[in-house]
Amino acid sequence: MNPAEDFLKRKLQERQQAGNYRELKPENSRVDFCSNDYLGFARSLVLKQSIAQEVNTNPLxxxxxxxxxxxxxxxxxxxxxxxxxxxxxxxxxxxxxxxxxxxxxxxxxxxxxxxxxxxxxxxxxxxxxxxxxxxxxxxxxxxxxxxxxxxxxxxxxxxxxxxxxxxxxxxxxxxxxxxxxxxxxxxxxxxxxxxxxxxxxxxxxxxxxxxxxxxxxxxxxxxxxxxxxxxxxxxxxxxxxxxxxxxxxxxxxxxxxxxxxxxxxxxxxxxxxxDSREATISLKKNIDLFKQQVNTGKNFTLLNSDSAIQCIVLKSNEMAREAAKQLQMNNFDVRPILSPTIAQGTERIRICLHSFNTENELTLLAVTLNKFILLHA
Ligand SMILES: Cc1ncc(COP(=O)(O)O)c(C=O)c1O
Missing domain, CATH: 3.40.640.10 (Type I PLP-dependent aspartate aminotransferase-like (Major domain))
Known part of the structure:
Protein backbone atom coordinates (compact mmCIF):
# COMPACT_ATOMS: atom_id res chain seq x y z
CA MET A 1 0.00 0.00 0.00
CA ASN A 2 1.13 3.55 -0.70
CA PRO A 3 2.69 4.86 2.57
CA ALA A 4 0.50 7.99 2.45
CA GLU A 5 -2.67 5.88 2.22
CA ASP A 6 -1.32 3.73 5.05
CA PHE A 7 -0.80 6.85 7.19
CA LEU A 8 -4.39 7.98 6.61
CA LYS A 9 -5.79 4.60 7.61
CA ARG A 10 -3.67 4.53 10.77
CA LYS A 11 -4.76 8.02 11.84
CA LEU A 12 -8.43 7.14 11.28
CA GLN A 13 -8.04 3.93 13.27
CA GLU A 14 -6.49 5.91 16.12
CA ARG A 15 -9.54 8.18 16.11
CA GLN A 16 -11.90 5.22 16.16
CA GLN A 17 -10.02 3.66 19.06
CA ALA A 18 -10.06 6.96 20.98
CA GLY A 19 -13.85 7.22 20.46
CA ASN A 20 -13.66 10.53 18.63
CA TYR A 21 -14.07 9.47 15.01
CA ARG A 22 -16.05 12.05 13.04
CA GLU A 23 -18.52 11.24 10.29
CA LEU A 24 -21.15 13.12 8.35
CA LYS A 25 -24.74 12.37 9.33
CA PRO A 26 -27.73 12.82 7.02
CA GLU A 27 -30.33 15.45 7.92
CA ASN A 28 -33.07 14.34 10.31
CA SER A 29 -36.54 15.47 11.33
CA ARG A 30 -35.91 15.65 15.08
CA VAL A 31 -36.69 18.79 17.06
CA ASP A 32 -33.82 21.19 16.38
CA PHE A 33 -31.69 21.83 19.46
CA CYS A 34 -28.49 21.75 17.48
CA SER A 35 -28.36 24.30 14.67
CA ASN A 36 -27.20 27.92 14.87
CA ASP A 37 -30.49 29.07 13.32
CA TYR A 38 -31.24 31.02 16.50
CA LEU A 39 -34.05 33.17 15.07
CA GLY A 40 -35.39 30.67 12.53
CA PHE A 41 -34.13 32.67 9.53
CA ALA A 42 -32.65 29.63 7.74
CA ARG A 43 -36.11 28.06 7.64
CA SER A 44 -38.10 31.27 7.15
CA LEU A 45 -40.45 31.19 4.16
CA VAL A 46 -40.76 34.97 4.35
CA LEU A 47 -36.99 35.25 3.91
CA LYS A 48 -37.00 32.64 1.15
CA GLN A 49 -39.62 34.61 -0.77
CA SER A 50 -37.91 37.95 -0.30
CA ILE A 51 -34.60 36.49 -1.53
CA ALA A 52 -36.34 35.06 -4.62
CA GLN A 53 -37.96 38.44 -5.28
CA GLU A 54 -34.64 40.26 -4.86
CA VAL A 55 -32.95 37.86 -7.31
CA ASN A 56 -35.82 38.28 -9.79
CA THR A 57 -35.71 42.06 -9.63
CA ASN A 58 -32.03 41.92 -10.61
CA PRO A 59 -32.29 39.84 -13.81
CA LEU A 60 -28.86 40.90 -15.04
CA ASP A 275 -38.33 43.35 12.02
CA SER A 276 -37.38 40.56 14.39
CA ARG A 277 -37.95 42.02 17.83
CA GLU A 278 -40.50 39.32 18.62
CA ALA A 279 -38.18 36.50 17.59
CA THR A 280 -35.46 37.93 19.85
CA ILE A 281 -37.93 38.12 22.75
CA SER A 282 -39.01 34.47 22.15
CA LEU A 283 -35.37 33.38 22.07
CA LYS A 284 -34.66 35.10 25.39
CA LYS A 285 -37.79 33.58 26.92
CA ASN A 286 -36.75 30.10 25.79
CA ILE A 287 -33.26 30.55 27.24
CA ASP A 288 -34.77 31.48 30.63
CA LEU A 289 -37.23 28.59 30.49
CA PHE A 290 -34.52 26.05 29.69
CA LYS A 291 -32.28 27.27 32.50
CA GLN A 292 -35.14 27.12 35.01
CA GLN A 293 -36.05 23.55 34.10
CA VAL A 294 -32.71 21.77 33.83
CA ASN A 295 -31.32 20.24 36.97
CA THR A 296 -27.74 19.03 36.59
CA GLY A 297 -27.33 17.75 40.15
CA LYS A 298 -23.92 17.68 41.85
CA ASN A 299 -21.96 15.62 39.34
CA PHE A 300 -22.49 17.63 36.20
CA THR A 301 -22.38 21.31 35.37
CA LEU A 302 -24.60 23.54 33.30
CA LEU A 303 -22.14 26.15 32.07
CA ASN A 304 -22.92 29.71 33.03
CA SER A 305 -24.49 31.18 29.89
CA ASP A 306 -27.25 33.65 29.08
CA SER A 307 -26.97 32.94 25.38
CA ALA A 308 -28.70 30.50 23.05
CA ILE A 309 -25.81 28.06 23.59
CA GLN A 310 -26.33 25.97 26.73
CA CYS A 311 -23.85 23.24 27.61
CA ILE A 312 -23.91 20.43 30.12
CA VAL A 313 -20.42 19.15 30.83
CA LEU A 314 -20.47 15.36 31.17
CA LYS A 315 -16.68 14.91 31.44
CA SER A 316 -16.09 12.09 28.92
CA ASN A 317 -16.70 11.33 25.27
CA GLU A 318 -18.66 8.18 26.25
CA MET A 319 -21.03 10.03 28.58
CA ALA A 320 -21.55 12.89 26.12
CA ARG A 321 -22.29 10.40 23.33
CA GLU A 322 -24.67 8.45 25.57
CA ALA A 323 -26.59 11.58 26.63
CA ALA A 324 -26.92 12.69 23.01
CA LYS A 325 -28.11 9.20 22.04
CA GLN A 326 -30.82 9.22 24.72
CA LEU A 327 -32.00 12.65 23.64
CA GLN A 328 -31.98 11.65 19.98
CA MET A 329 -34.05 8.54 20.81
CA ASN A 330 -36.58 10.96 22.30
CA ASN A 331 -36.68 12.90 19.02
CA PHE A 332 -34.40 15.80 20.04
CA ASP A 333 -31.56 16.76 17.74
CA VAL A 334 -28.77 17.30 20.26
CA ARG A 335 -25.15 16.51 19.45
CA PRO A 336 -22.24 15.67 21.71
CA ILE A 337 -19.16 17.90 21.60
CA LEU A 338 -16.17 15.65 22.02
CA SER A 339 -12.48 15.98 22.65
CA PRO A 340 -10.26 16.85 20.81
CA THR A 341 -12.64 19.59 19.54
CA ILE A 342 -12.71 20.66 23.21
CA ALA A 343 -10.33 19.82 26.07
CA GLN A 344 -10.39 16.33 27.56
CA GLY A 345 -12.58 16.21 30.68
CA THR A 346 -14.88 18.97 29.38
CA GLU A 347 -16.81 16.81 26.88
CA ARG A 348 -20.41 17.90 26.79
CA ILE A 349 -23.72 18.11 25.09
CA ARG A 350 -24.33 21.47 23.54
CA ILE A 351 -27.93 22.57 23.28
CA CYS A 352 -28.74 25.40 20.91
CA LEU A 353 -31.99 27.15 21.68
CA HIS A 354 -34.11 28.96 19.13
CA SER A 355 -36.95 31.45 18.97
CA PHE A 356 -39.14 28.77 17.38
CA ASN A 357 -38.72 26.03 20.01
CA THR A 358 -42.07 25.58 21.78
CA GLU A 359 -42.59 25.53 25.54
CA ASN A 360 -43.69 21.89 25.27
CA GLU A 361 -40.50 20.93 23.41
CA LEU A 362 -38.36 22.69 25.99
CA THR A 363 -40.13 21.02 28.90
CA LEU A 364 -39.85 17.55 27.35
CA LEU A 365 -36.17 18.16 26.60
CA ALA A 366 -35.53 19.18 30.21
CA VAL A 367 -37.44 16.18 31.59
CA THR A 368 -35.43 13.76 29.40
CA LEU A 369 -32.16 15.43 30.34
CA ASN A 370 -32.97 15.45 34.05
CA LYS A 371 -33.80 11.73 33.93
CA PHE A 372 -30.47 10.96 32.24
CA ILE A 373 -28.57 13.04 34.78
CA LEU A 374 -30.32 11.39 37.72
CA LEU A 375 -29.55 7.94 36.34
CA HIS A 376 -25.83 8.73 35.99
CA ALA A 377 -25.34 10.80 39.13
C1 LIG B 1 -16.92 32.22 16.81
C2 LIG B 1 -16.93 31.76 15.40
N1 LIG B 1 -16.25 32.47 14.48
C3 LIG B 1 -16.22 32.10 13.20
C4 LIG B 1 -16.90 30.98 12.76
C5 LIG B 1 -16.83 30.58 11.34
O1 LIG B 1 -17.93 31.08 10.65
P1 LIG B 1 -18.45 30.40 9.31
O2 LIG B 1 -19.25 29.22 9.74
O3 LIG B 1 -19.22 31.45 8.63
O4 LIG B 1 -17.23 29.99 8.54
C6 LIG B 1 -17.65 30.23 13.66
C7 LIG B 1 -18.40 29.05 13.18
O5 LIG B 1 -18.70 28.11 13.81
C8 LIG B 1 -17.66 30.62 15.02
O6 LIG B 1 -18.33 29.91 15.93
Missing amino acids: SLNGAAGSRLLSGNIRYAEDLENQIADYHQSEAGLLFNSGYDANLGLLSSLAQRGDTIILDELVHASIIDGARLSYANRYSFRHNDLESLEAKLKLAKGNCYVVIESVYSMDGDTPPLTQILNLTEKHNAALIVDEAHAVGLYPRGLVCELGLQQRIFARIITFGKALGSHGAVVLGSNTLRKYLINFARSFIYTTAAPFHQLAAIKMAYQLLE
Whole structure:
Protein backbone atom coordinates (compact mmCIF):
# COMPACT_ATOMS: atom_id res chain seq x y z
CA MET A 1 0.00 0.00 0.00
CA ASN A 2 1.13 3.55 -0.70
CA PRO A 3 2.69 4.86 2.57
CA ALA A 4 0.50 7.99 2.45
CA GLU A 5 -2.67 5.88 2.22
CA ASP A 6 -1.32 3.73 5.05
CA PHE A 7 -0.80 6.85 7.19
CA LEU A 8 -4.39 7.98 6.61
CA LYS A 9 -5.79 4.60 7.61
CA ARG A 10 -3.67 4.53 10.77
CA LYS A 11 -4.76 8.02 11.84
CA LEU A 12 -8.43 7.14 11.28
CA GLN A 13 -8.04 3.93 13.27
CA GLU A 14 -6.49 5.91 16.12
CA ARG A 15 -9.54 8.18 16.11
CA GLN A 16 -11.90 5.22 16.16
CA GLN A 17 -10.02 3.66 19.06
CA ALA A 18 -10.06 6.96 20.98
CA GLY A 19 -13.85 7.22 20.46
CA ASN A 20 -13.66 10.53 18.63
CA TYR A 21 -14.07 9.47 15.01
CA ARG A 22 -16.05 12.05 13.04
CA GLU A 23 -18.52 11.24 10.29
CA LEU A 24 -21.15 13.12 8.35
CA LYS A 25 -24.74 12.37 9.33
CA PRO A 26 -27.73 12.82 7.02
CA GLU A 27 -30.33 15.45 7.92
CA ASN A 28 -33.07 14.34 10.31
CA SER A 29 -36.54 15.47 11.33
CA ARG A 30 -35.91 15.65 15.08
CA VAL A 31 -36.69 18.79 17.06
CA ASP A 32 -33.82 21.19 16.38
CA PHE A 33 -31.69 21.83 19.46
CA CYS A 34 -28.49 21.75 17.48
CA SER A 35 -28.36 24.30 14.67
CA ASN A 36 -27.20 27.92 14.87
CA ASP A 37 -30.49 29.07 13.32
CA TYR A 38 -31.24 31.02 16.50
CA LEU A 39 -34.05 33.17 15.07
CA GLY A 40 -35.39 30.67 12.53
CA PHE A 41 -34.13 32.67 9.53
CA ALA A 42 -32.65 29.63 7.74
CA ARG A 43 -36.11 28.06 7.64
CA SER A 44 -38.10 31.27 7.15
CA LEU A 45 -40.45 31.19 4.16
CA VAL A 46 -40.76 34.97 4.35
CA LEU A 47 -36.99 35.25 3.91
CA LYS A 48 -37.00 32.64 1.15
CA GLN A 49 -39.62 34.61 -0.77
CA SER A 50 -37.91 37.95 -0.30
CA ILE A 51 -34.60 36.49 -1.53
CA ALA A 52 -36.34 35.06 -4.62
CA GLN A 53 -37.96 38.44 -5.28
CA GLU A 54 -34.64 40.26 -4.86
CA VAL A 55 -32.95 37.86 -7.31
CA ASN A 56 -35.82 38.28 -9.79
CA THR A 57 -35.71 42.06 -9.63
CA ASN A 58 -32.03 41.92 -10.61
CA PRO A 59 -32.29 39.84 -13.81
CA LEU A 60 -28.86 40.90 -15.04
CA SER A 61 -27.12 39.42 -12.01
CA LEU A 62 -24.83 36.47 -12.74
CA ASN A 63 -25.28 32.96 -11.31
CA GLY A 64 -21.69 33.01 -10.14
CA ALA A 65 -19.35 35.94 -9.55
CA ALA A 66 -16.87 34.44 -12.04
CA GLY A 67 -13.87 36.10 -10.47
CA SER A 68 -12.39 37.49 -7.30
CA ARG A 69 -13.52 40.90 -6.03
CA LEU A 70 -10.26 42.42 -7.28
CA LEU A 71 -10.77 41.08 -10.81
CA SER A 72 -14.16 40.58 -12.46
CA GLY A 73 -16.09 39.58 -9.32
CA ASN A 74 -16.87 42.98 -7.81
CA ILE A 75 -20.33 44.49 -8.19
CA ARG A 76 -21.85 47.71 -6.91
CA TYR A 77 -24.43 45.66 -5.01
CA ALA A 78 -21.67 44.10 -2.83
CA GLU A 79 -20.20 47.51 -1.96
CA ASP A 80 -23.64 48.96 -1.17
CA LEU A 81 -24.34 45.94 1.02
CA GLU A 82 -21.05 46.45 2.86
CA ASN A 83 -22.02 50.05 3.56
CA GLN A 84 -25.50 49.08 4.74
CA ILE A 85 -24.15 46.41 7.08
CA ALA A 86 -21.46 48.74 8.42
CA ASP A 87 -24.14 51.39 9.12
CA TYR A 88 -26.36 48.85 10.84
CA HIS A 89 -23.55 47.84 13.20
CA GLN A 90 -22.41 51.48 13.58
CA SER A 91 -19.03 50.92 12.02
CA GLU A 92 -17.12 53.18 9.63
CA ALA A 93 -16.66 50.40 7.07
CA GLY A 94 -17.06 46.70 6.37
CA LEU A 95 -15.57 44.13 4.02
CA LEU A 96 -17.40 40.95 3.03
CA PHE A 97 -15.71 37.56 3.20
CA ASN A 98 -17.09 34.30 1.86
CA SER A 99 -17.35 32.79 5.35
CA GLY A 100 -16.53 33.53 8.96
CA TYR A 101 -13.64 31.11 8.67
CA ASP A 102 -12.24 33.11 5.74
CA ALA A 103 -12.78 36.39 7.60
CA ASN A 104 -10.80 35.33 10.65
CA LEU A 105 -8.11 33.69 8.57
CA GLY A 106 -7.65 36.74 6.35
CA LEU A 107 -7.85 39.29 9.14
CA LEU A 108 -5.46 37.72 11.61
CA SER A 109 -2.93 36.36 9.15
CA SER A 110 -2.59 39.70 7.40
CA LEU A 111 -2.59 42.11 10.35
CA ALA A 112 0.16 40.88 12.59
CA GLN A 113 3.71 40.98 11.26
CA ARG A 114 6.90 39.33 12.44
CA GLY A 115 7.75 40.96 15.79
CA ASP A 116 4.08 41.75 16.55
CA THR A 117 1.95 39.92 19.11
CA ILE A 118 -1.43 38.19 18.99
CA ILE A 119 -3.11 37.29 22.28
CA LEU A 120 -6.10 34.93 22.16
CA ASP A 121 -8.59 33.85 24.77
CA GLU A 122 -7.90 30.11 25.14
CA LEU A 123 -11.43 29.25 23.97
CA VAL A 124 -11.56 31.20 20.70
CA HIS A 125 -12.82 29.48 17.57
CA ALA A 126 -10.50 27.38 15.39
CA SER A 127 -10.68 29.96 12.57
CA ILE A 128 -9.08 32.56 14.87
CA ILE A 129 -6.37 30.15 15.97
CA ASP A 130 -5.66 29.20 12.36
CA GLY A 131 -5.50 32.86 11.30
CA ALA A 132 -3.07 33.64 14.11
CA ARG A 133 -0.96 30.60 13.20
CA LEU A 134 -0.69 31.77 9.61
CA SER A 135 0.82 35.08 10.74
CA TYR A 136 4.46 35.38 11.71
CA ALA A 137 3.60 37.10 14.99
CA ASN A 138 4.37 35.93 18.53
CA ARG A 139 1.30 34.17 19.89
CA TYR A 140 0.00 33.81 23.43
CA SER A 141 -3.28 32.61 24.88
CA PHE A 142 -4.78 33.71 28.17
CA ARG A 143 -7.06 31.83 30.55
CA HIS A 144 -10.66 32.05 29.48
CA ASN A 145 -12.18 35.44 30.44
CA ASP A 146 -9.39 35.97 33.00
CA LEU A 147 -8.26 39.60 33.23
CA GLU A 148 -5.13 38.85 35.28
CA SER A 149 -4.00 36.22 32.85
CA LEU A 150 -4.65 38.62 29.95
CA GLU A 151 -2.69 41.41 31.60
CA ALA A 152 0.25 39.06 32.21
CA LYS A 153 0.34 38.32 28.48
CA LEU A 154 -0.11 42.00 27.55
CA LYS A 155 3.02 42.77 29.57
CA LEU A 156 4.98 40.30 27.40
CA ALA A 157 3.74 41.80 24.13
CA LYS A 158 6.17 43.23 21.58
CA GLY A 159 5.41 45.27 18.46
CA ASN A 160 1.77 45.92 17.58
CA CYS A 161 -0.45 43.84 19.80
CA TYR A 162 -3.86 42.35 18.89
CA VAL A 163 -6.16 40.77 21.46
CA VAL A 164 -8.88 38.50 20.07
CA ILE A 165 -12.02 37.42 21.93
CA GLU A 166 -15.58 36.36 21.15
CA SER A 167 -18.62 38.17 22.49
CA VAL A 168 -20.46 34.85 22.92
CA TYR A 169 -18.19 31.81 23.03
CA SER A 170 -19.18 29.14 20.55
CA MET A 171 -18.51 26.12 22.73
CA ASP A 172 -19.43 27.51 26.19
CA GLY A 173 -22.07 30.11 25.29
CA ASP A 174 -20.73 32.56 27.86
CA THR A 175 -19.80 36.21 27.46
CA PRO A 176 -16.50 37.91 28.34
CA PRO A 177 -16.13 40.94 30.62
CA LEU A 178 -15.97 43.02 27.46
CA THR A 179 -15.63 46.49 28.98
CA GLN A 180 -12.85 45.42 31.38
CA ILE A 181 -11.00 43.62 28.60
CA LEU A 182 -11.28 46.72 26.43
CA ASN A 183 -9.99 48.96 29.26
CA LEU A 184 -7.05 46.64 29.74
CA THR A 185 -6.16 46.47 26.05
CA GLU A 186 -6.37 50.26 25.81
CA LYS A 187 -4.13 50.61 28.88
CA HIS A 188 -1.51 48.49 27.09
CA ASN A 189 -2.02 50.12 23.70
CA ALA A 190 -3.31 46.91 22.14
CA ALA A 191 -6.06 46.59 19.52
CA LEU A 192 -9.14 44.58 20.47
CA ILE A 193 -10.82 42.29 17.92
CA VAL A 194 -14.22 40.81 18.77
CA ASP A 195 -15.82 37.89 16.94
CA GLU A 196 -19.60 38.37 17.25
CA ALA A 197 -20.63 35.19 15.39
CA HIS A 198 -22.95 33.93 18.13
CA ALA A 199 -23.99 37.27 19.62
CA VAL A 200 -25.91 38.69 16.67
CA GLY A 201 -29.51 37.59 17.00
CA LEU A 202 -29.61 37.63 20.77
CA TYR A 203 -28.35 41.21 20.48
CA PRO A 204 -29.56 42.43 17.06
CA ARG A 205 -26.45 44.54 16.37
CA GLY A 206 -24.11 42.38 18.45
CA LEU A 207 -22.91 42.75 22.03
CA VAL A 208 -20.38 45.47 21.20
CA CYS A 209 -23.16 47.82 20.03
CA GLU A 210 -25.40 46.70 22.89
CA LEU A 211 -22.72 47.99 25.29
CA GLY A 212 -22.02 51.08 23.18
CA LEU A 213 -18.34 50.16 22.70
CA GLN A 214 -18.27 50.18 18.90
CA GLN A 215 -16.06 53.28 18.58
CA ARG A 216 -13.34 51.72 20.72
CA ILE A 217 -13.07 48.29 19.09
CA PHE A 218 -10.43 47.82 16.39
CA ALA A 219 -12.34 45.17 14.43
CA ARG A 220 -15.46 43.03 14.68
CA ILE A 221 -16.33 39.86 12.80
CA ILE A 222 -20.02 39.26 12.08
CA THR A 223 -20.97 35.97 10.45
CA PHE A 224 -24.14 35.40 8.44
CA GLY A 225 -24.41 31.62 8.76
CA LYS A 226 -25.88 31.65 12.25
CA ALA A 227 -28.78 33.90 13.36
CA LEU A 228 -28.93 35.50 9.90
CA GLY A 229 -29.64 32.10 8.34
CA SER A 230 -27.49 32.61 5.25
CA HIS A 231 -23.73 32.40 4.63
CA GLY A 232 -20.65 34.64 4.64
CA ALA A 233 -19.20 37.23 7.00
CA VAL A 234 -18.13 40.83 7.29
CA VAL A 235 -15.13 42.39 9.01
CA LEU A 236 -16.12 45.75 10.50
CA GLY A 237 -13.63 48.50 11.28
CA SER A 238 -12.17 51.70 9.88
CA ASN A 239 -11.91 52.62 6.21
CA THR A 240 -8.18 52.12 6.53
CA LEU A 241 -8.67 48.59 7.84
CA ARG A 242 -10.97 47.83 4.90
CA LYS A 243 -8.43 49.11 2.39
CA TYR A 244 -5.67 47.18 4.16
CA LEU A 245 -7.62 43.90 3.98
CA ILE A 246 -8.38 44.42 0.28
CA ASN A 247 -4.62 44.68 -0.25
CA PHE A 248 -3.28 42.07 2.16
CA ALA A 249 -5.92 39.54 3.30
CA ARG A 250 -5.20 36.48 1.19
CA SER A 251 -8.53 34.76 1.91
CA PHE A 252 -10.22 37.85 0.44
CA ILE A 253 -7.89 38.33 -2.51
CA TYR A 254 -7.42 34.80 -3.80
CA THR A 255 -10.95 33.49 -3.95
CA THR A 256 -13.99 33.85 -6.18
CA ALA A 257 -16.41 36.46 -4.83
CA ALA A 258 -19.76 35.38 -3.35
CA PRO A 259 -22.47 34.89 -5.98
CA PHE A 260 -25.29 37.41 -6.30
CA HIS A 261 -27.89 35.16 -4.66
CA GLN A 262 -25.70 34.91 -1.54
CA LEU A 263 -25.46 38.70 -1.36
CA ALA A 264 -29.22 38.99 -1.90
CA ALA A 265 -29.80 36.49 0.93
CA ILE A 266 -27.60 38.51 3.28
CA LYS A 267 -29.31 41.77 2.35
CA MET A 268 -32.78 40.33 2.86
CA ALA A 269 -31.72 38.67 6.14
CA TYR A 270 -30.66 42.08 7.46
CA GLN A 271 -34.05 43.50 6.44
CA LEU A 272 -35.75 40.71 8.35
CA LEU A 273 -33.49 41.31 11.35
CA GLU A 274 -34.82 44.87 11.57
CA ASP A 275 -38.33 43.35 12.02
CA SER A 276 -37.38 40.56 14.39
CA ARG A 277 -37.95 42.02 17.83
CA GLU A 278 -40.50 39.32 18.62
CA ALA A 279 -38.18 36.50 17.59
CA THR A 280 -35.46 37.93 19.85
CA ILE A 281 -37.93 38.12 22.75
CA SER A 282 -39.01 34.47 22.15
CA LEU A 283 -35.37 33.38 22.07
CA LYS A 284 -34.66 35.10 25.39
CA LYS A 285 -37.79 33.58 26.92
CA ASN A 286 -36.75 30.10 25.79
CA ILE A 287 -33.26 30.55 27.24
CA ASP A 288 -34.77 31.48 30.63
CA LEU A 289 -37.23 28.59 30.49
CA PHE A 290 -34.52 26.05 29.69
CA LYS A 291 -32.28 27.27 32.50
CA GLN A 292 -35.14 27.12 35.01
CA GLN A 293 -36.05 23.55 34.10
CA VAL A 294 -32.71 21.77 33.83
CA ASN A 295 -31.32 20.24 36.97
CA THR A 296 -27.74 19.03 36.59
CA GLY A 297 -27.33 17.75 40.15
CA LYS A 298 -23.92 17.68 41.85
CA ASN A 299 -21.96 15.62 39.34
CA PHE A 300 -22.49 17.63 36.20
CA THR A 301 -22.38 21.31 35.37
CA LEU A 302 -24.60 23.54 33.30
CA LEU A 303 -22.14 26.15 32.07
CA ASN A 304 -22.92 29.71 33.03
CA SER A 305 -24.49 31.18 29.89
CA ASP A 306 -27.25 33.65 29.08
CA SER A 307 -26.97 32.94 25.38
CA ALA A 308 -28.70 30.50 23.05
CA ILE A 309 -25.81 28.06 23.59
CA GLN A 310 -26.33 25.97 26.73
CA CYS A 311 -23.85 23.24 27.61
CA ILE A 312 -23.91 20.43 30.12
CA VAL A 313 -20.42 19.15 30.83
CA LEU A 314 -20.47 15.36 31.17
CA LYS A 315 -16.68 14.91 31.44
CA SER A 316 -16.09 12.09 28.92
CA ASN A 317 -16.70 11.33 25.27
CA GLU A 318 -18.66 8.18 26.25
CA MET A 319 -21.03 10.03 28.58
CA ALA A 320 -21.55 12.89 26.12
CA ARG A 321 -22.29 10.40 23.33
CA GLU A 322 -24.67 8.45 25.57
CA ALA A 323 -26.59 11.58 26.63
CA ALA A 324 -26.92 12.69 23.01
CA LYS A 325 -28.11 9.20 22.04
CA GLN A 326 -30.82 9.22 24.72
CA LEU A 327 -32.00 12.65 23.64
CA GLN A 328 -31.98 11.65 19.98
CA MET A 329 -34.05 8.54 20.81
CA ASN A 330 -36.58 10.96 22.30
CA ASN A 331 -36.68 12.90 19.02
CA PHE A 332 -34.40 15.80 20.04
CA ASP A 333 -31.56 16.76 17.74
CA VAL A 334 -28.77 17.30 20.26
CA ARG A 335 -25.15 16.51 19.45
CA PRO A 336 -22.24 15.67 21.71
CA ILE A 337 -19.16 17.90 21.60
CA LEU A 338 -16.17 15.65 22.02
CA SER A 339 -12.48 15.98 22.65
CA PRO A 340 -10.26 16.85 20.81
CA THR A 341 -12.64 19.59 19.54
CA ILE A 342 -12.71 20.66 23.21
CA ALA A 343 -10.33 19.82 26.07
CA GLN A 344 -10.39 16.33 27.56
CA GLY A 345 -12.58 16.21 30.68
CA THR A 346 -14.88 18.97 29.38
CA GLU A 347 -16.81 16.81 26.88
CA ARG A 348 -20.41 17.90 26.79
CA ILE A 349 -23.72 18.11 25.09
CA ARG A 350 -24.33 21.47 23.54
CA ILE A 351 -27.93 22.57 23.28
CA CYS A 352 -28.74 25.40 20.91
CA LEU A 353 -31.99 27.15 21.68
CA HIS A 354 -34.11 28.96 19.13
CA SER A 355 -36.95 31.45 18.97
CA PHE A 356 -39.14 28.77 17.38
CA ASN A 357 -38.72 26.03 20.01
CA THR A 358 -42.07 25.58 21.78
CA GLU A 359 -42.59 25.53 25.54
CA ASN A 360 -43.69 21.89 25.27
CA GLU A 361 -40.50 20.93 23.41
CA LEU A 362 -38.36 22.69 25.99
CA THR A 363 -40.13 21.02 28.90
CA LEU A 364 -39.85 17.55 27.35
CA LEU A 365 -36.17 18.16 26.60
CA ALA A 366 -35.53 19.18 30.21
CA VAL A 367 -37.44 16.18 31.59
CA THR A 368 -35.43 13.76 29.40
CA LEU A 369 -32.16 15.43 30.34
CA ASN A 370 -32.97 15.45 34.05
CA LYS A 371 -33.80 11.73 33.93
CA PHE A 372 -30.47 10.96 32.24
CA ILE A 373 -28.57 13.04 34.78
CA LEU A 374 -30.32 11.39 37.72
CA LEU A 375 -29.55 7.94 36.34
CA HIS A 376 -25.83 8.73 35.99
CA ALA A 377 -25.34 10.80 39.13
C1 LIG B 1 -16.92 32.22 16.81
C2 LIG B 1 -16.93 31.76 15.40
N1 LIG B 1 -16.25 32.47 14.48
C3 LIG B 1 -16.22 32.10 13.20
C4 LIG B 1 -16.90 30.98 12.76
C5 LIG B 1 -16.83 30.58 11.34
O1 LIG B 1 -17.93 31.08 10.65
P1 LIG B 1 -18.45 30.40 9.31
O2 LIG B 1 -19.25 29.22 9.74
O3 LIG B 1 -19.22 31.45 8.63
O4 LIG B 1 -17.23 29.99 8.54
C6 LIG B 1 -17.65 30.23 13.66
C7 LIG B 1 -18.40 29.05 13.18
O5 LIG B 1 -18.70 28.11 13.81
C8 LIG B 1 -17.66 30.62 15.02
O6 LIG B 1 -18.33 29.91 15.93
